[in-house]
Amino acid sequence: MSTADKTEHQTQQDAETIDFGFRDVARNDKQGLVRGVFDAVADKYDVMNDVMSGGLHRLWKARMIYALYMRPHTTLQLVDVAGGTGDIALRAQARARRLGASLDAHIIDANAEMMKAGRKRQAVQENMQQANNMHFTTGIAEQLPLPDASADMLTIAFGIRNVTDRAAALQEAHRVLRPGGRFVCLEFSHMPSAVLQKAYDAYSFTLIPPMGALVAGERDAYQYLVESIRRFPTANAFLGEVEAAGFARAEAQLLSGGIAALHMGWRL
């Protein structure tokens, strides 16, 4: 990080408040509030993803896994930060199997309830002989409980938006990756077309909270979701943050016209 970046980071750290949806809350309170959201929705989280996105999240996640550039017939270590129920790890393992590679997945999440739902799901998959080598650990993105240069790939899907200290989380991702390691982040983003963004806003603010109430019994959690998406930086601004963390050949790719975006880079 340059001196200017460090000063900017320190300024962010010193700020007393931070966004939590459309509200500004005390910086120290955000993690607990985010935990409350995911505690509330853990059991219905996977099904709500399909309902809200009409299945689109599956296509985005497939693109994310493809962007990892897994090499065939290798043994790979994946760290999936904010891995929740283990959805990304399961998809990565499926791809590794198809490539004749073997993949150990380390899922790190701040929220034990989300991982509990993931373990239940893993138990079902294990019965179907589909999942193994998945390790769930409680921890935060800003302070990963992992040694330096220990992973070949690090993913974070729909997690970075919830993190209190994004710069620290990106630096941790860089630290944990081996030289040659691949970073891929999937997150909601913003549509360059103002007309489409307006239509999407109308859909998300009008329909998603009531759907959350109906399917998961949690309107407020899904109100937070749509608000937090609006407050997340644009793809270009976030790309600057990925570059500032030291990732090489960093790039952003909009998905579905900018509803979501992939941000990728290499640890050299």
Ligand SMILES: C[S@@+](CC[C@H](N)C(=O)[O-])C[C@H]1O[C@@H](n2cnc3c(N)ncnc32)[C@H](O)[C@@H]1O
């Ligand atoms: C929207 S879910 C995404 C889960 C999973 N990656 C997926 O795509 O299905 C966001 C997850 O981020 C986790 N989370 C929020 N803040 C975090 C932090 N600071 N460090 C690690 N995980 C965090 C939440 O507990 C939750 O499981």
